[in-house]
Amino acid sequence: MKSYKILAFLLLIKLSQATASFAQDKIELKREHILIDTGWRFALGHPYDVKKDFYNGTGYFSYLAKTGYGDGAAAPGFDDRTWRKLNVPHDWAVEQGFDKNASLSHGFKAIGRNFPDASVGWYRKSISIPAKDLGRKISIAFDGVFRNSIVWVNGHYLGIEPSGYHGFEYDITDYLNYGGENVIAVRVDVTIEEGWFYEGAGIYRHVWLNKTAPLHIIPNGTFVRSTINNNEALVKASVTLKNDALENDKFNIKQSIVDAKGKVVASGSLQNIELNALTEKEFTIDIPVVKPQLWDLENPYLYQLLTTITKNEEVIDEYKTNFGIRTIRFDADKGFFLNGKRVEVKGTNNHQDHAGVGVALPDEVQYFRISKLKEMGSNAYRCSHNPPTPELLDACDRLGMLVIDENRLMGITEQNLNYLKKLIIRDRNHPSIISWSIGNEEWNIEGNITGARIAKTMQAFAKTIDTTRAITAAISGGIGNGISTTIDLLGYNYVATKNTDEQHKKYPAQFSWGTEEGSTVASRGLYSNNMEKHELAAYDTRQNENFLSLEDGWKHYAARPYLAGMFIWTGFDYRGEPTPFGWPSVVSYFGMVDLCGFPKDNTWYLKSWWTDKPTLHLLPHWNWKGSEGKPIEVKAYSNCDEVELFLNKKSLGKKRMEPNGHLNWTVNYTPGTLEAVGFKNGKKILTDEVKTTSNPTHVSIIQEAIPIEKSTLAILKVDVRDASNQAVPTAVNEIDFQISGPAKIIGVGNGNPTSLEPDQFIEHIDVIQINDFKEKPISNIDDITELTTDLTDWDYAFKQERTQEFGKKVKALIYRGNFDLEDWNDATKITFFYKSIGKQQSIYINGKKIADKLTENKKGNAFTLDKSVLKVGKNTIAILATPILKVQSWDNINADPGLFQVLKPAADWKRKLFSGLAQVIVQSTGEAGEVTLKASSNGLKPAIIKIKL
Template identity: 55%
Template sequence: MIATVRNIWLVVLCISALPVLAQTNTTVVSIRERLLLDSGWRFAFGHPYNTDKDFGHATGYFSYLAKAGYADGPADAAFDDRAWRKLSLPHDWAAEQDFSPQGSFSHGFKQVGRHFPDKSIGWYRKAFHVTSAELGRRITVAFDGVFRNATVWINGHFLGVESSGYSSFEYDITDYINYGGNNVLAVRVDATMEEGWFYEGAGIYRHVWLVKTAPLHVAANGVVVNTTLENNAAQVQAGVTIQNDALQGKMCAVKVAVVDAAGKTVATAWKEGVEVAALQHKEIALALRVTDARLWELDNPYLYKLVTTVLAEGKETDVTTTSFGIRTIRFDAATGFFLNDKPVKLKGTNNHQDHAGVGTAIPDALVDYRIQALKDMGANAYRCSHHPPAPELLDACDRLGMLVIDETRLMGTSGQPLQDLKRMIVRDRNHPSIFCWSVGNEEWRIENGETGARMATTLQAYAKSLDSTRYTTAGISGGFASGISDVLEVMGYNYLGNGDIEAHHKRFPQQPGMGTEEGSTFATRGVYVNDTARQYMAAYDRKPRPSFYSIEEGWRFYADRPYLAGLFIWTGFDYRGEPTPFGWPSVNSYFGMMDICGFPKDDYYYLQSWWSNKPVLHLLPHWNWAGKEGQLIDVWAYSNCDEVELLVNRKSQGKKRMTRNGHLEWKVPYVPGVLEAVGYKNGKAVLWEKRITAQAPAVITLAAHKPAVVANGSDVAVVTVGVTDAQGHVVPMADNDITFALSGPGRIIGVGNGNPTSLEKEQFLDEITNLPVQQVERKNTEDKKEFVYKGQFMLPAVLDSTDITFFYKSIGSIQSVTVNGVVLAKDIALNAAGNVFLLNKSVIKPGMNEVLITGKPIAKLHDWDVVNTDAGVVQVLRYAVSWKRKLFNGAAQVIIQAAGPAGNIQLKASGKGLTPAVLTIPSL
């Protein structure tokens, strides 16, 4: 079988012994660079139909579609964006918005979409410099993902439109570059329309890259690595696509080298005399043999690198590095799934891609945090529901040891759906973590008919044409009797209550199967009584609906049937949107084994008991039931011990024997004190778990998920906030308001608490309002050598906690600028970049303010020149209030990101009547 992973381009890393040389016909170094373009962006909201609010975009006589380079508004390189907000990617503007009952049920009632046109179009602009020495290289801008309908320009030139919110895409911008000067990338993002029925965010929520290569180079995603095992050796088949963007044909040689995790080269191969015609590509194949191969396994996910070097005239023109793993995969219709010829029961979860506080703009380190949380639960598989993921998620699964079903967004066999499937497979086919491509999910209109069967057959064949080494599947929920179910290579059952799985297996005994979705229970973390008024669901694992099964029922069904390869629980994490079984004001789902922060619910520990090798003893509920003294409380234990004994205030409530894949229950009269469980193995007590009746909240606690962060501007620490009583006991129902202050080289990027009905802000940001300077009058002297301009702008009634800045755009060749009779500048020259004046509060006032500009007009060089008459905007920047969050059932979360140089980041947390806490996180 074949193991594979995404191309990871290195800036100038050459593991071979060959020197890094320059091209003979230019002064440019030819080796590939892949530069992150995440910092230094400007952002502002546009509008879907009001052109004034959309900065006059697409209103010119010649539009960007009519003539090359005629982009207008923010797409014009000369557009003045100085007053726009500064930010770094990834960015999800939906996460910044408030909630509204007019918002989309599917997307968590955020104020984005058709009902909110002022917050549904986002403009991004990024300026970057390209030196004159770069002339002769190929330059590409690559987007990992933009939600959604992204229109892209460079220096006013239209590049294209990408409607998918999940596919990666790129544009060659070589011919548009201003060499030796600045270049402006502009992106208009339209999040008005949804793609899925779950929270999807809005904006450039994944990374953007600038890729520089020589004209003769490895094509994007142009390396594919396939491996087969022969005893302890691996045969490595490397497919390399060489792209020649030069205007003449080239002869080259290609070298590939396998490098192990220690950096040692363990195999090499050459291909010489490769001829690539001008502006064409050539695919070549090379074979290598790795002796004593180390396998990619779940507990030891060993990774190799394939270093590919392209040489022309004896000089290197490109070096790329591709990570891959050596492993085998196979399904058996009778006995399930095998990794490296060892049986593996799939213990998977479905997941969307948002997290509390940050939405879909998840830093790479937070991706690692989420995958590790799933592994700690015992999960060994991850289904990308229901779209291609960020490349970094697949990298994390490769590194941490997590199998993946990679899923396309929309089922279709022509046009963009087919192209999206191709882009997903070509981008991702080198990841050893991926074992299945999913070509669809719950396509109810076509699932049970000939149309669905034809489409599924075509899609699977197409996927095999791109990658013959993996299996194909789809999630089916509309019954398992006909249509798509009949033709799938691996049957994906979505919920055993939706059809007769055993009957389907009898009809198709040679078709492997797995539960692509199962469970779908409702639970609110820390809640043990259904409360429909507050829209909370008790966290006991009970059957949620007649046609759906509990987590335990689902797992036992699949665990007891060897022909079923395993299942994927719906879901690993709660996610924004789809708040079934409720509506407003619920804004989160209730399905997760963890809440949207990643705090475990009780079902997490049921799965951990039977999915992991860890000793587990978990007791629920909490033991704070004031007012219910003497009433019977349902007490459950999740454990993989042989027996569990329950005690209340040291009085035994009985010892019970655990059945495999089960749990234990008691009914216990409530008395305050200590609820304790003791777990036994082979008759010996080995685990203890307590729930203690806590008193009033007294002390704030802070704990980071790791001891330090890397001072790289992107690493994160996830901080859990809680409270204890005066005796140090956790207060499980605490709902205190906590305020945060941060100092040092870090920033808070999001807060959350897992409450599915919380309408609190997730981010606390400075608020920017840009006010136009409205022209009241402009007069020229009779000789037209002087002019007088009068304008005005309206300021809000309250100016406290604000900065007021006048971003002036020259309307004269020489001019003087006055605001409310106070001279800001005298006789300043025409400035293409404009002038910036921070207005003193003594100069301005609430309400109407007057602007007076006098000077000499700008002379036209040509009759068709358009002379600027816009005096600019006045920016009102209102400082953000302090970050804060209410605890929910005793917990909240703060996500801290490294920013700037090394040093100590200090988080302070305070609350009324509570002893404050301080946490120091070194940034190294």
């Protein structure tokens, strides 16, 4: 009992010292929003094998029973040095191989219930918190972790987030070691899928450390909306503040509107406001803006709201909010209006994965993808079927793309409605968002009274948070009952099975649009069906009687002004749902562009009728060796009045283009040049041609444009060309990639739905344990007589407690064990990560000394081993040490000597071309210097490019 009183007294003194220090030091007031994506450690765990899951949750007290009892890999002192080093965002699913027993929805990546060894992942990171931060509010925020994540800080359990799509934030203020290191541990479990499409695995969005004063603006705590009257906008700027101090506080609020050049154009303020301790409250200021620049599709002009909180003339918090001034409205008869002008919604549906990188997209890839959709005339994006990463919405704001922001799962429980609220509050300042979607194809409820009730409740709830956008839901089953009778903005999924005119007549006040249409399937660059090889011709062919072709779908919507427009299924291909196939198809066939962003021919149909830009595109390619004299179906997509077709300069006839249509010819194949000539008002304005190419002679690389300043990323298109420098559209060459300079390759792809090639080439780590670890007392640590003796009379290591009494009897020990190694190559690196088991120790491997009389090191030692010391098969380790003894009975003495890490470098990056193309994504590592990429293929002249980053 006496020892406990002494301990309590010492703790009281320490607490008093900390309080005194806090009183003397001024609290840092400036808000900090710190990206902590770098320097993480990662290892795979296990959903039910505790040994493989680092013994987490096996302690006498679990982290759910007592505060601060995170154990195993959640414990702050856990040794993670053998784990892989990486940065987030990270998707470990895309790193896995393919397996026919894996989920079709997830593109047959070997994760999930059938693959427990790859279905739990652990992340750990150490961060330093300065002593001067004591007194601030500090939190850790995750933009998205897929899925079922558990987070600890310094062994303190923070919470579980089951959803893989919603961001979450934990207050860690009171758990931190100020003036020292702090350990974040995250366990992620993807055993169960959340959707029916590829979802990835891991911390696949950004992670932030947020620091504020006790009185501060809450996360996502501003809301900006505007009304426009003549040439003036009235901006209503709301801000929610929280006072985390233990006493009331008085302060001032200033809201300033800053234009794109950084000039303050309007402002408003509230003075001498009081907020009670531990409460939060919203404040609103009306700010007139004269002659505002409106956000629209052609000129997506953004303002910034600067919210400043001051106290005693000192700034204690600042918060920046990007927003746009614009008006939106839906009309039941005339569709959608932006800034008073009718805009035909020309949208695409998209999931969130990309070739090579899975769902862990660098920010620049978001801008690249949106720009590819805009190139084909798309002006709207549906987030299918989950809340997106914030950077996707930023790209839509800056590039001019309308958005349906979609909730993941319908329901009215507190959790369901809280998820919807989080989505709206996080995203409501984005001018690109024109509608909140509460659900998609909920077949079990969408056509019955249960669905109608749920939709009505969710719709009303959404309007309590934001009244500026319409609420939609996507219906694929029958209409005229259920959700379709109560939703403000009806979303039709596939009108081939629905009568939109009848619904409009029955519900004349209801807004409507097509949330999914088209659903055509095609393999990029292939023009004949081969069902055995899972190849589908890239013509716009109706999938089956339940779907319209792309052209027929657009004609339906374009002819009906009451329909605001439509969203194609899909803009980009995505992993999973390889309709109409299964294994070995691993990617969908639906996209207007493939998984890399390479356009399929349908994009030119859309470009013809979704843009005013003169367009002419001829398909297919003209490489049909062995088909001489056989009929080939030829199409032209164009918005010209007429198109004339020529084969080797001989006219095959001129045809007039039907609005929203295309032109067909049947041409007997002859090698050479097929040329289309487009006419407008009788004048030739455009040509397009396809040529028969010869065998490839060289590789070509082109760096694609990314519409963002100071990109740290390069997306490169690779093809092979013939002697005339014509790209060979049928090429399937394998391309090898080598990179030099301060950059790395992070992913490769080619858009082939049946490719089972690796997306990534990463280092391989094996962790080897020490087996049969035994001990025997010796006279001193220089006594090597037991290095090679028989172990029959030895005891198991640490069987005896290391008490003070033990130390009186035993002055030194020898520990012996063994470890197994497989064969290695010259590039393999083998490291022993040792953890001290003695006050002083010497280490021998296979009888050779690798460390002499090391003193105890709490952080451990690392030894890169010379392979001449090692052998394939069983190796021995001996440690001669003076024992570490307990001072108090509850002390924990380390009994783990450590692990061996066998690191095999990544294989060389490579990818086969598909229909003549491949993609490689390169990312800067941050240092200065020139980056060079070499692409080579057997028998061809390589391509070398200096990459601009």
